[in-house]
Amino acid sequence: MTHDPLTETTFAERAREQLAKPFLRTAVPRATDHAANDLRARFADHDYEGLRARGADIRSATIADLQTxxxxxxxxxxxxxxxxxxxxxxxxxxxxxxxxxxxxxxxxxxxxxxxxxxxxxxxxxxxxxxxxxxxxxxxxxxxxxxxxxxxxxxxxxxxxxxxxxxxxxxxxxxxxxxxxxxxxxxxxxxxxxxxxxxxxxxxxxxxxxxxxxxxxxxxxxxxxxxxxxxxxxxxxxxxxxxxxxxxxxxxxxxxxxxxxxxxxxxxxxxxxxxxxxxxxxxxxxxxxxxxxxxxxxxxALLGTEYQDVLHCIRCGACQNVCPVYRQVGGHAYGWVYGGPIGAVLTPLFRGQQDGGELPQASSLCGACDDICPVKIPLHDLLLRLRRQRVDEGAAPFKERLVASVWAWAWSSAWRYRIVSGVASRLMQIGWVSRVLARRGPLAGWALGRSVPMPARRPFHRRRSDD
Ligand code: SF4
The missing domain is CATH 3.40.50.10420 (NagB/RpiA/CoA transferase-like)
Incomplete structure (x- = not known):
């Protein structure tokens, strides 16, 4: 194998490198919006949704009987x-x-x-x-x-x-x-x-x-x-x-x-x-x-929970609408296929060890599901791959630690009330926003956003108080 960015670098490293190219962040959305707008204009007089439904049926029936x-x-x-x-x-x-x-x-x-x-x-x-x-x-x-x-x-x-x-x-x-x-x-x-x-x-x-x-x-x-x-x-x-x-x-x-x-x-x-x-x-x-x-x-994907990805006709539309792809471009994904379809295909073809982090590079907004001409449930496939990564123990230690603490805290009513009560109080006095903005992996994210203010009386207390 020649130079292989997928194994030599992380998604975060590749994405940082791409984000430093200002042209990319304007050119990709401009070009991809062009395709999406043309699709709407050219198919305005056609029953595009009917065509999609027929296309999804054809692909699904074909893959279900692929060998024949x-x-x-x-x-x-x-x-x-x-x-x-x-x-x-x-x-x-x-x-x-x-x-x-x-x-x-x-x-x-x-x-x-x-x-x-x-x-x-x-x-x-x-x-x-x-x-x-x-x-x-x-x-x-x-x-x-x-x-x-x-x-x-x-x-x-x-x-x-x-x-x-x-x-x-x-x-x-x-x-x-x-x-x-x-x-x-x-x-x-x-x-x-x-x-x-x-x-x-x-x-x-x-x-x-x-x-x-x-x-x-x-x-x-x-x-x-x-x-x-x-x-x-x-x-x-x-x-x-x-x-x-x-x-x-x-x-x-x-x-x-x-x-x-x-x-x-x-x-x-x-x-x-x-x-x-x-x-x-x-x-x-x-x-x-x-x-x-x-x-x-x-x-190997036939008969598995990932079979639907074989319906793909490589049109690239899911890349065009993906808010992550539109910022970082295709090279950040490290292999042949970028965007949502790449985040699904890469771990399936290259294995969790090499491509397992890619399904995390999604906001799970579902725009890819909405645009896919053959209705592949990309959003579900991404979630399944995330779950598989955890089941196989391939998730990084820090991620597993946070998830375990989170699960412990929220798996009993009294622990949930204590944790959410403390978090709510800290958010109300602005402590969370200040800490987030100052340090840690969310500092960049917090710069352009304000943390939503929790209600003074949370929903779960309303019924017991009433
Ligand atoms: S939009 Fe659907 S068919 Fe097109 S590349 Fe993405 S997954 Fe494949």
Whole structure:
């Protein structure tokens, strides 16, 4: 594994580092609000809630019978001439892709943005094999140039200023490029075009895999998805096993949900549906098509209290509305997925020891539940993960001590009355606010807030006094 912020630093340390970047705290809310506003405007004349309900039903029924749909998908791929490879974990997935590249005698690879390839840390493995790897999504391309990490599922460089992007592209150009968005994208387009022309292998993810027809569906706003999957001799699609859909008809529901929640669009510029390699009489397309079906911890969630997280279609909407993500951005979460979905997936995929603190990074306001296009109860999942962390003894000593004292104090009526009476008195004379503001971990929080004043006669005394 390469540099791993999740194990090398704490959430608090990473968040502090991100909070020191003033641009991040304005850019992330601005960009994410844009998507949310577009969603409301574009779907104003549509029964969006009805669509959500249907989407939630489709995902729930599919995941409940995942193996059946996967078997159909694999059979349909095989019938279309697609070579299917099962990967139990990241290492197996990398090994399959490396072998396919080796067998193809590949030297150059182009990639479409894919969180699954980030999850298995594919690029370093391919580069170690001597391959030239080029990310072709503009945002991912800049991430690659800067040796950075994506910070949002849909918008990988949401954390970067235009000036930073200009500097990165200028380094490649060997000259100072102008501060003009169309000039910058024009330069990237020209540079990437050569990469498409020269590539031996194109690697993509899969937004969906349709079992009925054996079709990989890619949703993009740049033409790079089509170029990467049709120009090189070999196309490899890495698909999480949960991304299967039973029928083509399901796309009529799932596509607008994905594009609406993700970018506020009724439909993206490109929806690419690939059902196999080039046919005998077809003039273009890859000679070989491979699909690597990635488990990497997904199957283990079936039948557990976390199964619902497999309904996720990676739209990123929960990140857009999360008050924590909007302040600290995606890098604070330390792994591939940030925001509420990251706070759920990371401990499930990486274990409580590595990702157990992330579910604490939530105000539990429920905004993520309200926006999720497939109605995943993220808020409940976060609470379950918090409980599991305590049950497994993975919570830090200080946290367990405070919780134990709290439980002791409030588990009998007389202890509760004494403690709440003393606390109430201290709050009324302003002692609590003064202490909080002066020192301790809540000092920053208390600076901008006033502690609420408790009632002089608490509720539990009213009945006994009346
Ligand atoms: S949990 Fe829901 S809102 Fe978040 S990325 Fe997944 S589908 Fe989108």
């Amino acid at each position: 749909h996967l078997d159909r998908l694999v059979a349909a791929f095989a019938a279309n001439g697609v070579q299917v490879h099962m990967a139990a974990d990241a290492a197996q997935a990398r090994a399959h892709i490396r072998r396919i590249c080796r067998d193809a005698g590949a030297r150059r690879v182009v990639k479409v943005k894919s969180m699954a390839t980030e999850e298995i840390e594919l690029n370093p493995a391919l580069i170690a094999d001597g391959l030239t790897v080029t990310e072709t999504d503009l945002g991912e391309y800049v991430v690659q140039l800067d040796n950075d990490r994506p910070s949002h599922i849909i918008a990988p460089i949401i954390h970067k200023t235009r000036e930073e992007v200009r500097q990165s592209l200028s380094r490649v150009a060997g000259r100072e490029l102008p501060d003009d968005a169309s000039e910058l994208t024009g330069f990237a387009r020209e540079t990437l075009r050569d990469a498409f022309m020269d590539a031996d292998v194109g690697i993509s993810g899969a937004n969906f895999g349709v079992a009925e027809s054996g079709t990989v569906v890619l949703v993009t706003n740049e033409g790079n998805g089509r170029m990467s999957t049709s120009m090189p001799r070999v196309h490899i699609s890495l698909m999480g096993i949960e991304r299967v859909l039973p029928r083509l008809d399901d796309l009529a529901v799932m596509l607008p949900l994905l594009t609406g929640a993700g970018t506020g669009q009724l439909i993206t510029t490109y929806v690419t549906m690939i059902s196999g390699p080039r046919g005998t009489n077809e003039p273009d397309g890859p000679e070989q098509m491979h699909v690597v079906l990635l488990d990497n911890g997904r199957r």
